[in-house]
Amino acid sequence: MPLSEHEQRLFEQIERSLAEDPKFASAVRASDPRFHARRRLLVAAGVMIAGLALLVYGAVIKTPPLAVAGFVVMLASAAFAVQSHRRAQSPDLHVVGGTTSRRRPRGRSSRRPSILDRMEDRWRQRPEGHR
16 A cells, blocks of 8 residues: 655655764664674684684694694684575565564575485375375
């Protein structure tokens, strides 16, 4: 249902007054899950670079435990980055005050059903007399 002209003008006035308030803008940005996900990705990238430096330094001074520690740091930060990216892709509706709905698992909606899913479907669709 579209807004009336009066409601539209009021809405635009509220938008302008909220946009001019720096406290409100920082509060909205602080509660935005995409902002946090972006920050986590940048932190993971920085830690990954530090892990690479540790790995190279350990290899140059011929200290295998230091090089392995650098590799583990890189691996952990890559896992953290992937987790943050996945979390950023699925919006958190609780933050904006919505309610979540029960959905199918993420991977099943976009790809072919697995062999177990197909076998379950066949089992359910078998004739009644073959039980």
